[in-house]
Amino acid sequence: MGEQNRMRTALSAGDPAVARAWALRETLPPTLPADEIIALNAPKADLHTRRTYAYRDWKFEVPPGVFLPGETSRMIHDRILDGTIPVSGRSYAAMGAGLGVEAVVAGLRGATEIHAMDVDPESVRAMTEAYERIVGDRPGTLFHPWVSDLFDSVPDGARFDVVTFNPPAVRETVSEDPAVVRNVCVGIGIARRFFDQVVHRDLLADDGEVYFIVSNTSEMRNIVGYAIESGFVPEVIHRQLWDTDNVQTFLFKLRRIAAV
Numbered sequence: 001m002g003e004q005n006r007m008r009t010a011l012s013a014g015d016p017a018v019a020r021a022w023a024l025r026e027t028l029p030p031t032l033p034a035d036e037i038i039a040l041n042a043p044k045a046d047l048h049t050r051r052t053y054a055y056r057d058w059k060f061e062v063p064p065g066v067f068l069p070g071e072t073s074r075m076i077h078d079r080i081l082d083g084t085i086p087v088s089g090r091s092y093a094a095m096g097a098g099l100g101v102e103a104v105v106a107g108l109r110g111a112t113e114i115h116a117m118d119v120d121p122e123s124v125r126a127m128t129e130a131y132e133r134i135v136g137d138r139p140g141t142l143f144h145p146w147v148s149d150l151f152d153s154v155p156d157g158a159r160f161d162v163v164t165f166n167p168p169a170v171r172e173t174v175s176e177d178p179a180v181v182r183n184v185c186v187g188i189g190i191a192r193r194f195f196d197q198v199v200h201r202d203l204l205a206d207d208g209e210v211y212f213i214v215s216n217t218s219e220m221r222n223i224v225g226y227a228i229e230s231g232f233v234p235e236v237i238h239r240q241l242w243d244t245d246n247v248q249t250f251l252f253k254l255r256r257i258a259a260v
């Protein structure tokens with residue numbers, strides 16, 4: 001734990017919201033066994049081909065190497081569309097936006113500003129094309145696509161009311177293909193760096209919210225623990241069980257301790 005986080009944890013140790021946060025963490029499932037995670041995340045054979053994707057009435061071209069959205073992605077997309085994740089009239093950061101469906105939906109919902117980041121230039125090209133085609137110029141909505149390692153390219157001083165992240169945090173390295181690793185299994189480090197940047201660069205508005213998806217194929221307990229140590233209080237917005245396996249996927253809303 002960093003010095004700043006240690007101090008923050010010590011200062012908030014008696015805070016009931018923090019006690020509840022740690023109690024919530026205790027209820028989360030442990031990470032699945034390695035062999036189960038590897039079997040569940042067999043790389044898709046068509047990743048390096050040109051694909052198409054449809055969300056509601058919108059069509060997307062998916063270039064080689066770009067992540068094809070799945071059920072987990074749609075947990076965020078659907079909630080931006082129906083307003084459960086409220087972006088209208090707010091500034092929004094879509095981290096690891098991939099194909100950019102969340103940026104498109106946020107544009108249609110009237111976010112004031114959308115910063116959409118991905119480390120993969122091809123993903124940023126695809127999201128920019130989709131945004132310009134589907135949303136286009138819209139009074140009161142600015143779109144900023146960035147090729148960016150997490151928030152590195154985002155200008156200093158930016159602050160967001162809403163941040164979403166469906167991180168490639170699967171614990172086991174399921175392939176040697178760098179595109180698979182980037183899309184799926186970077187591990188817990190990407191989550192730690194994400195929370196570090198949000199805190200150290202003060203990227204979240206005082207009453208802002210981070211929506212973060214993670215399953216028990218990742219180190220969910222350690223990720224949530226790290227977020228609490230970093231000054232966030234998690235709330236479970238949705239828990240998804242699947243018929244076919246033992247995966248449990250959680251959508252968390254995280255706010256700063258001071259905002260709870």
Ligand SMILES: C[S@@+](CC[C@H](N)C(=O)[O-])C[C@H]1O[C@@H](n2cnc3c(N)ncnc32)[C@H](O)[C@@H]1O
Binds near residue numbers: 096184190
């Ligand atoms: C699981 S996919 C999610 C894509 C999209 N948000 C969705 O839900 O369909 C993870 C995305 O994170 C991107 N990514 C991986 N490492 C990153 C980093 N260090 N900074 C920014 N984006 C990153 C990948 O390129 C990929 O597009």
